[in-house]
Amino acid sequence: MFNSLTSLANPTDGDWGERLLNTVASKTIRYLFTHSESVEVFVKCHPSSKLLQGSIDSFKMNGRALVIRGDFQAEELSFETDAVVIDFSNVLRGKLTLKQPTQAIAQVTLSEAGINQAFQAELVKTRLQNLSLPALSDILGGEFVSFEAIQFKLLPNNGVRIFAQADLSNGEIVPISLSATISIERRRRLVFCNPKFEADTVPESQWKISQTLCAVLAEILDRMVDLDRFDLDGITMRINRLETQGKQxxxxxxxxxxxxxSSSSPH
Incomplete structure (x- = not known):
């Protein structure tokens, strides 16, 4: 590993350390994802001699077409750190380790298609199937319900419309359509504010039960999308704001x- 990495490092070239670190950091971060179209790291360090003491002004990462845990897709992910102190001796061994914690400004872009694909993941489907709702058994004609075929449509001004089917334990299939506004709670949890039943795709004979199930689904989604469940080991993410832009x-x-x-394995 040392020989292959030092082939990048020409001691007479002032940025050899930056190029070496770029290579090691890119490889390290790329391994966190199941798949990536590109992962690039750009180091800022002036003068470059500071690298020998492990001191870096900042480094920036840009990734495109990333897949996390095989099912969760991000169109783009970027971050730029504050000052970083690393173990430079480990860089020469092909490893990237921090000597102290750091913070990074981060931006994540999800596509509408990627969000809908995530609802096919087993981790998500298991939280939406065979749900026990004894308090609603009289209305539902049974105690259990499964939500399937969920589709998100992103709307302007942080709006979303959600389509789904509810499979009731008595065998009835109920179409669901609701609109809501997405916001952030405690900088980590996505919440669906002011959920509103949309009747245009639901038969009139099922309006009452569909409206009831819309409220149930909105409540389930509120509890589901929590960043703490998706943190990588050693990295905690927080959201300052979100916005919808077209299909993103x-x-x-x-x-x-x-x-x-060292990996993207779940907690």
Whole structure:
């Protein structure tokens, strides 16, 4: 590993350390994802001799077409850190380790298609199937319900419309359509504010039960989308704001980085 990495390092070239670190950091971060179209790291360090003491002004990462845990897709992910102190001796061994925690400004862009694909993941589907709702058994004609075929449509001004089907334990299939506004709670949880039943795609004979199930689904989604469940080991993410732009949902916030994780395995 040392020989392959030092082939990049020409001691007479002032930016050899930056190029070496770019290579190691890019490889390290790329391994956090199941798939990536591109992962690039850009180091800022002036003068470059500071690298020998492990001191870096900042480094910036840009990733495109990323897949996390095989099912969760991000169109783009970027972050730029504050000053970083690393173990430079480990860089020469092909590893990236921090000597102290750092923070980074982060931006994540999700596509409408990627969000809908995430609802096909087993981790998500298991939280939407065979749900026990004894308090609503009289209305539902049974105690259990499964939500399936969920589709998100992003709307302007942080709006979203959600389509789904509810499979009731008595065998009835109920179409669901609701609109809501997405906002952030405690900088980590996505909430669906003011959910509103949309009747245009639901038969009139099922309006009452569909409206009831719309409220249930909105409540389930509120509990489901929590960043703490998706943190990489050693990295905590927080959201300052979000916005919808066409078919994209953009999160802007920061990441507290305690250490560089070795994989993207879940907690």
């Amino acid at each position: 949902l953009i999160f802007i916030g920061y990441a507290q980085i305690e250490r560089i994780p």
